[in-house]
Amino acid sequence: MLASQKAWPLLLLLLLAGCSAGGNSTGISAGRVTYEANCAKCHGDTTTGEGGLPDTPVHGPEGHTWHHADGQLMEIILGTLNIPGRTMPSFEGILTEAEVIGILDYMKTGWYQDQVELQREVSANWEDLYPEK
Numbered sequence: 001m002l003a004s005q006k007a008w009p010l011l012l013l014l015l016l017a018g019c020s021a022g023g024n025s026t027g028i029s030a031g032r033v034t035y036e037a038n039c040a041k042c043h044g045d046t047t048t049g050e051g052g053l054p055d056t057p058v059h060g061p062e063g064h065t066w067h068h069a070d071g072q073l074m075e076i077i078l079g080t081l082n083i084p085g086r087t088m089p090s091f092e093g094i095l096t097e098a099e100v101i102g103i104l105d106y107m108k109t110g111w112y113q114d115q116v117e118l119q120r121e122v123s124a125n126w127e128d129l130y131p132e133k
């Protein structure tokens with residue numbers, strides 16, 4: 001009885017810690033909801049692309065998305081990066097940066113561990129890799 005009463009503050013602390021850390025399950029599950037509502041109708045299942053439109057990139061391990069840095073993906077999704085011939089709608093003013101980060105955290109749950117690690121490195125250095133940015 002006493003032990004379970006004592007566990008509550010600890011549980012609360014763990015919950016709070018989970019909310020403030022990056023890439024946590026709160027962000028991932030929020031990202032899943034945002035993805036389902038805004039992206040899945042074209043891109044399908046984030047890992048397999050199932051249920052998506054033909055000729056629309058798949059975000060899973062077989063796709064290309066993981067080659068891009070987080071900063072670039074943010075610009076692609078918000079539409080602030082000018083891609084000639086782009087057909088994807090821009091999400092600037094529709095999604096916040098925090099919501100896009102949630103989507104990216106969700107996408108990453110489908111990638112292989114080595115892809116996650118490589119992409120993390122690319123994300124940390126992308127401004128050096130693309131000095132024109």
Ligand code: HEC
Binds near residue numbers: 039055065086089
């Ligand atoms: C109306 C269909 C449509 C919707 C909705 C859509 N996309 Fe796209 N997306 C595309 C198409 C088509 C492309 C390929 C490039 C182009 O034609 O613009 C693309 C390209 C991309 C790319 C770059 C390619 C890659 O994977 O490296 C990313 C990242 C992306 N979309 C993420 C998203 C996210 C996240 C959402 C939801 C917030 C979303 N898209 C919503 C159709 C869509």
